[in-house]
Amino acid sequence: MAYYSGFLVGIVVLCSNIHFTVSSVTCQQLSTSNITIEAYLSVNYDVDQFEYWSSACGSLLPGCILVPNTADEVSTIIKTLQSNGEDFAVKSGGHNPNQNFSSVAGGPLINLKGFNQVLYDSSSRTAKIGAGNRWSAVVKALQSYNVTVVGGRIGHVGVGGYLVGGGLSYLSTQHGWASDSIVEAEVVLANGSIVTASETTNVDLFNVLRGGGNNFGVVTTYTLKAYPLGQIWGGTMVFTSSASVDDQILLAVRDFVEYYPDEKAAIIVTKEITIASLVEIWLIFFFYDGPTPPAGTFDNFTNIGPLVNTCKTTTYYDFVSADDALVITGEVYMITTEATTLPNATVGLEVMRSYHDYYVDMAKNNSLVAGLTATMALQPIPKILAQKSKGNGGDLLDLDDAVDRIFFEFDYSFTSILSDTRMDATVKTLFTGIRERVQAFIANGTIPDAYLPLFMNDANYQQDYWGRLRPEKLTYAQEVRDKYDPEGFFRDRTGGFKL
Structure with missing residues (x-):
């Protein structure tokens, strides 16, 4: 209702x-x-x-x-x-x-x-996937071949926008961003012509589709690298929130990113606040590419003592589609992102607490917004992810492996569209405040200085995705845009992060 x-x-x-x-x-x-x-x-x-x-x-x-x-x-x-x-x-x-x-x-x-095909080619170990699919359908279709592709962590998410936005996956520490596994794309350009973009054909267009959003054409079909996958282990653990538990979880995230235990392991650490009841909980999503994680892989979290633990050996399809239940329609949602370099162990709690506490304060400052729920997701971006990304072709985000990073995802959900104006301002204040804290920590030497782009899939429309890329990547994308869409058809006639 x-x-x-x-x-x-x-x-x-x-x-x-x-x-x-x-x-x-x-x-x-x-x-x-x-x-x-x-x-x-x-x-x-x-x-x-x-x-x-x-x-x-x-x-x-x-x-x-x-x-x-x-x-x-x-x-x-x-x-x-x-x-x-x-x-x-x-x-x-x-x-x-x-x-x-x-x-x-x-x-x-x-x-x-209508573009809902999923065709696996065992000879090339690739899958041709229609851009209109949802990831749960893709994973299910490929499961009988004991393979999968680097795709969405929630099956309900669509293929098209996810891939051109970069795509963070449970498999990213093994294979890079989802867009890095694109082998070929069928694209309809601004003049209506249909072209193929690959490593050998329209190479410049192929390069900018990896993280370039919808600026260059309508992608109808992707060909993606497929990777072997059998049984996996995963699920959700739920923790109460208290000062002590918060500290333990924040430090556990920090340590997990720096001492990344296994490239087959992945986590998403989320803090959720339901404003009306002031209930705060942690929901941590665990994944391991294998039937059982090696002993000690997730001990920093399990030793804290979850209230609920659904982790088990299962199929990748059952795991990904189970999270579809978390996609609740009927609410207004807003999203934003930021990035930080990883603090060392000495200052880790101070830095992580600063980000966490600001998010909590911003949520509670909007207690009059009907039905408000505020969520913060801490997403590890270890050095190994950047290494795998470059090894698998690279993308416009162009992360280096000089430092470990954490990418934030902040979500607000609320009942009525009439709260849009207030929450738009809140989102801007939130991402601006997190950015200011990151820059202050960098300025005083608390955390390392490094390139910190925005992750397109999680970015708010008020953020400057293109302005945060490396200047040479921005210039390259503009040149390719002007070649394939010289009149600015996609720039001027549809939404998205525009060059």
Whole structure:
């Protein structure tokens, strides 16, 4: 019910704007084509709108939803858009909560769900995967071959946006970012032409698709490296929050990153605060590529004493799809990220506490926001991940292995879109405050100075993704953009992190 009420509130807010319309010239122009069109407020249209992670995205009402099944049909849509000047959006899974990134008001929404193939080629050890898949479907299809690809940690996440945003995986310390495993991509360019990007064809385009977002074209199909995978071990441990437990967990994260025990091991450490009840808990997700982790791998955490422990030997599909239950639709979500170099053991608690306490204070400062839940995820980015990334082809993020890092993901969920303005300001204050703390620690020598880019998949629309990349990578991406989209079609006509 919450999702439907939030959706209807969004409709009321949008319709109160005299500039809002659900009429679409593109939809009308394509009405006689063979492309599947979900008409405004039809049953299929409503179902697709309800599938966004954030109901704020679902409340933006496209004039219609176009569901192409071939690259030729995507090309027809792009050429039609070129002729009429309408804004549009492209959606894979709709997990990104930034409005207008995969959602649009008035213009057409291109939903890639028709691109749902998963084809494994044992001779090349690659998998051809449609951009409209969700990762749970991909993992399930490949499991019978005892292989998998580097993909989402929650199966509900869509393939398309995740891959062009970089993609952090439970397998990243073995194989790098998910985008580093792209072998080939089928891309529809701004002029409607269909091209292949690979290490031998349109190499510059291939390079910028790895972390470049939606600036260069619509990717319809990816070919990814596949890796052997059998039974895995994993699950969730739940811990209470207290001053003592918080300190132990923060230090355990720090130590895990520096003394990374095994490249087959992975964790996501999350602190969740439900503001109305002031309940604070830790949920830690554990993964090991193998039926049982070697003794001692996760002892720094298990020795703290979890209240709940669901970790067990299982299949990768069951593990990834189990986390789908954590994706709760019907709320408004906002996301942001930051990065820090890893503090040494001497100052570790001081630094980690500073970040943690600021996040807690920011959450509690918004106690009047209805239904607010605040989550902080600590994501280890050890040196070995950067090494594997470079060894597997590299990407625009271009991490070096000079230091260990932690990437933060902060999420807010709340009940009503009417709290958007306040929470937008809160998100900006949060990422600005974390950044200021990181820079202050660097300035006084408490933590090492190093390159700290933003992770696109977790970034808020108010953050400067491109400005945080290495200057040479930014310049290269701009040059490639100007070559493949000289008129700025994707820059000007759809949302995302724009060059």
